[in-house]
Amino acid sequence: MTNATLHPDRQITTPGDQEQHHEENARFRFGPYEEFLKKYLEQEYRFCFFPEINQPKNQIALRHDIDFDTQFALQSAQIESKLGIKATYFFLMRSNFYNLFSPQDLHNVLAIRDLGHHISIHFDPTVYEDFHEGLKWEAALFRQVFRQEVSIISLHRPNTFFQEFDSPIFDIEHTYQAKYFRDIKYFADSTGVWRFGHPFDSQEFLQQHSLHVLIHPVWWMLDGVSNTDKLRTFYSQKVQSLKTDFSNNCIPFRSIHESL
Numbered sequence: 001m002t003n004a005t006l007h008p009d010r011q012i013t014t015p016g017d018q019e020q021h022h023e024e025n026a027r028f029r030f031g032p033y034e035e036f037l038k039k040y041l042e043q044e045y046r047f048c049f050f051p052e053i054n055q056p057k058n059q060i061a062l063r064h065d066i067d068f069d070t071q072f073a074l075q076s077a078q079i080e081s082k083l084g085i086k087a088t089y090f091f092l093m094r095s096n097f098y099n100l101f102s103p104q105d106l107h108n109v110l111a112i113r114d115l116g117h118h119i120s121i122h123f124d125p126t127v128y129e130d131f132h133e134g135l136k137w138e139a140a141l142f143r144q145v146f147r148q149e150v151s152i153i154s155l156h157r158p159n160t161f162f163q164e165f166d167s168p169i170f171d172i173e174h175t176y177q178a179k180y181f182r183d184i185k186y187f188a189d190s191t192g193v194w195r196f197g198h199p200f201d202s203q204e205f206l207q208q209h210s211l212h213v214l215i216h217p218v219w220w221m222l223d224g225v226s227n228t229d230k231l232r233t234f235y236s237q238k239v240q241s242l243k244t245d246f247s248n249n250c251i252p253f254r255s256i257h258e259s260l
Contacts, residue, residue: 041083077111090121199213
């Protein structure tokens with residue numbers, strides 16, 4: 001008689017189960033952002049901007065696609081600056097979550113640049129019928145607002161076509177070109193999980209190969225065991241922020257603020 005028969009509610013763990021459990025835990029392994037960065041420094045990585053990646057080993061291009069909130073981006077930028085790390089921050093020019101022309105968001109982006117990081121466009125090509133013309137327009141607007149040229153962009157939620165699009169767009173490089181996306185190892189925390197494995201578990205990291213790492217600050221600046229836990233917290237924060245903005249700008253709303 002097996003243990004499973006004696007204890008039907010007890011699960012027998014096989015080596016395959018243990019490996020799957022380890023992989024699942026690794027997908028959600030985030031922790032303190034500062035400690036995450038220190039691991040690269042301990043492994044003797046040098047943080048570079050994308051055009052500076054020119055060695056097969058010991059370089060890392062740290063990329064941030066800002067989908068939701070510029071305040072989280074500023075928090076991560078401050079942690080990086082404290083450690084002497086530089087990163088590239090890509091912002092949506094057309095977003096339903098933040099507005100680069102609002103006083104607070106503009107302040108946050110300029111503060112990130114003042115910390116020594118590179119700022120640029122997180123470009124959504126699906127917004128335009130002609131994505132070359134779309135980027136031409138966004139780059140001109142970015143140049144006017146931030147008084148700097150756009151030398152490289154990242155693409156927002158790229159489909160297979162754009163992941164395999166190896167040419168510049170409107171003569172501007174993007175992070176999915178082969179030299180940044182396939183010629184060096186790529187890791188991403190998109191959707192709040194490590195979709196291509198945790199960097200520290202990889203042979204590339206252990207052997208100090210050059211890396212391209214995409215970090216979304218929203219997954220690191222909020223507490224929570226899972227991505228959905230963090231999203232619940234973020235949603236609650238946005239609701240409170242919206243209520244505050246309504247109260248500050250609409251006198252009648254103040255009478256119902258507390259009841260909502």
